[in-house]
Amino acid sequence: MTELKRPGGELASRPLHFFWLVDCSGSMNEEHGEKIGTLNHAIQSTIPDMAAAARENPNAQLLVRTLKFATGASWVTPAPVPIEDFAWDDLTAGGVTDMGKAFEMVAAQLTIPPMSERALPPVLVLISDGGPTDDYRRGLETLLRLPWAKKAVRIAVSIGRDANDDVLAEFTGNRELVLQANNPQALVRCIKWASTAASAVSAPASKPKLAAPASGSTNAPLVLDMKSIPEPAGDVDAADVW
Amino acid sequence: MNMEGMLKTGTVLTAQSGSAYRVCAYLGAGTQGEVYEVECGGKHSAVKWYFPQMATRTQREILENLLMKGSPNESFLWPEDLITGGPGGGLGYVMPLRPKEFRGIVDLMKRRAEPSFAMLCRIAFNLTKGYGMLHAKGLSYRDISFGNVSFNPATGAVLIGDNDNVSASGRDDAAVYGTPRFMAPEIVTGREKPSRNTDLYSLAVLLFYMFMLGHPLEGKLEADIRCMDIHALNRLFGTHPVFIFDPNDTSNRPVEGYQDNVLIFWELYPQSLRDLFIQSFTVGLTAPNKRVTEKQWLYEIANMMSCLITCPRCGAEVFFDAEKAARGETHVCWSCRRAVPYPPSLICGGDRALLPLGAKLYSHHLTGNYDMDTVAGEVVANPSDPRLLGIRNLTGDNWTYIRADGRQIPVAPGRSAAIAKDAKINFGARTGEFR
Structure with a gap:
């Protein structure tokens, strides 16, 4: 007689929504398209690493999607895709920088529903090389009013010298989470570093006393000081348990 | 592809022992450093190489202490050699590679x-x-x-x-x-x-x-x-x-x-x-x-390992519960929900082992030494009447079988003693009773 398997299922886990928010305005085509090319390469090559990390993370189901913005904004992957099924579709650049529109579209996704009631903090990675051309503030306010956006780990990658770091810092809420990518190598490093936020958020790894600096200057994985992410105070219904 | 970490393939690292380790492959990164497969004299090992901010003097002292103390037992991928200096003045240590089947x-x-x-x-x-x-x-x-x-x-x-x-x-x-x-x-x-x-x-x-x-x-x-x-x-x-x-x-x-x-x-x-x-x-x-x-x-888990009942109907493993048995309650299979009979037990010190045909006794049962690897006995059928079970002595020592009437019979290595209610076996360090 063969032994029966033990009963029960997998360890319960929570969804972790990861968003790539990518500036595809015309300036990303500068330097003969190298900027957008480097970005495509960098994100594509970080996907297997993210999948490998997710495989070893029993606490999270990592779900990824991409939003591009230029003149207007659109979902490259409209529905959340499990990381093991996610493939990077190369983005092309052209148009203006409607960042506010992008914020509004992310906000729509972080509203409950479609967002689930129980999850890990979402991760929003905004990559931009220029200042917004639309009314970004209205979109950002809509976004940051949402409990899930407040709870999100928000990281920005600032490409080149024309990026508006003040706007990016308004988005992240913390200037240290605006990573500087002034050359292709730095862009690759920053994107790699930001991608490890998925693991850091669900916190399965050791918590070192000495955190790696948030400059992305080494290969050290991201060690976010999660305590710097605020606990929503009076503006959340006290009956909610956050 | 970002498959290169701080150390390039082919880099040679000279450890404190004098051994030279050649970097073969990048294996992965953690929060403190990166791990590489290395080779020295045909033998493959792993090297953990610290990120610069983690390559501290304190870390080095901890490693030196661990090398001096040596591995607690065979269950550790313990540091075997220290590497200081090397590219960028870094710090790392050599340890065994984790075998693929793990x-x-x-x-x-x-x-x-x-x-x-x-x-x-x-x-x-x-x-x-x-x-x-x-x-x-x-x-x-x-x-x-x-x-x-x-x-x-x-x-x-x-x-x-x-x-x-x-x-x-x-x-x-x-x-x-x-x-x-x-x-x-x-x-x-x-x-x-x-x-x-x-x-x-x-x-x-x-x-x-x-x-x-x-x-x-x-x-x-x-x-x-x-x-x-x-x-x-x-x-x-x-x-x-x-x-x-x-x-x-x-x-x-x-x-x-x-x-x-x-x-x-x-x-x-x-x-x-x-x-x-x-x-x-x-x-x-x-x-x-x-x-x-x-x-x-250890005491509890050794008992659990020794007291699993296989459901005769569906094959599910059911844990024997001594408290339930003491209350006279039936054990019920979690899978097919039917009553599961259980065989007699050997009680030895505070330890218990159920004795179905083929069950093994370990050194721990006989001595209480937490050795659940060394087989000391096995439940076998009496060749003249396979319905009668006994424990075969698989140790090198003589046991003494004490019948219910008090008569003592030596059980030499390789011999078997019948499992009988109220009989006992003196194993030397401990005496086991059948229940």
Whole structure:
């Protein structure tokens, strides 16, 4: 007689929504398209690493999607895709920088529903090389009013010298989470570093006393000081348990 | 592809022993450094190479101490050689490579590795024994969690890695305070530093995860939390921990639909194991020196391994529960829900082993030495009447069989003694009784 398997299922886990928010305005085509090319390469090559990390993370189901913005904004992957099924579709650049529109579209996704009631903090990675051309503030306010956006780990990658770091810092809420990518190598490093936020958020790894600096200057994985992410105070219904 | 870390393939690292290790492949990165496969004289090993900010003098001193002390037992991927200098003046150490057949605890959690209950007990036993050996050397591990333990699903052998934070119990010198969900409440709240007693908490969490496929503090309080962020983690595992099966506090019971595994598994184990978890996560939450010790776990798990009943109808493994048996209650198969008969037992010291045909006795049963690897006896059928079972002496020593009428008969190595009610066997260190 063969032994029966033990009963029960997998360890319960929570969804972790990861968003790539990518500036595809015309300036990303500068330097003969190298900027957008480097970005495509960098994100594509970080996907297997993210999948490998997710495989070893029993606490999270990592779900990824991409939003591009230029003149207007659109979902490259409209529905959340499990990381093991996610493939990077190369983005092309052209148009203006409607960042506010992008914020509004992310906000729509972080509203409950479609967002689930129980999850890990979402991760929003905004990559931009220029200042917004639309009314970004209205979109950002809509976004940051949402409990899930407040709870999100928000990281920005600032490409080149024309990026508006003040706007990016308004988005992240913390200037240290605006990573500087002034050359292709730095862009690759920053994107790699930001991608490890998925693991850091669900916190399965050791918590070192000495955190790696948030400059992305080494290969050290991201060690976010999660305590710097605020606990929503009076503006959340006290009956909610956050 | 970013498959290159700090060290390029082909780099030669000269260790303190004088051995030269050639970097073969990048294996991965953690929070403190990167791990490479290296080769020296045809032998392959692993090297952990620290990120510059982690390559501290304190880390080097910890490694030197570990090299001097030597590995507690065969269950550790212990540092074997130190590398200082090298490219960029860095720091690293050599350790054995984890063999390919070993799997991680995450594989267990995601059901990619599916050991039997018997093998699961053996893995848990070997892990607990390893940590016990480490603590016996005055060291603490500091980061008992999913990531740094692996096991061989075929043999139950375990390998404990990431030993470079191991240091003297209570000293605040290692780079790591632990992993969320595994850290003791007094570490989460910042009141204490890692020690042997905080290791005992993490060990209880790891064992609970392995046996129950859930967390001992994740019940209704976890289910009610929408966003599982650092604040929620700190509350659940630090400031307001409540055991999901606390007999005196029902506020954090598991919620069906969210925490089904713990509801399924909790009832399958003997009360004696449940009692150890209750101790760990009620009184043990606030009294670090009242946590369950390795010996208590080993004693219990050895009994569980020795008292599994195979359901004769469906083949499911059912744990014998001595308390249930003492109350005269029937054991019921968790799978087919029918009554399961169980064979006679050998009670030896405080240990019990059920004696179905083919069952093995280990050195631990005869001596209480926690050796569950060395086979000491086996239940065999009497060749002249296969319905009669006996225990074959597989040790090199003589046993003495004491019949119910008091008559004593020697049992030489290779001979077998009948399993009979009220008879006993004197094994030398201990005497076993049949029940």
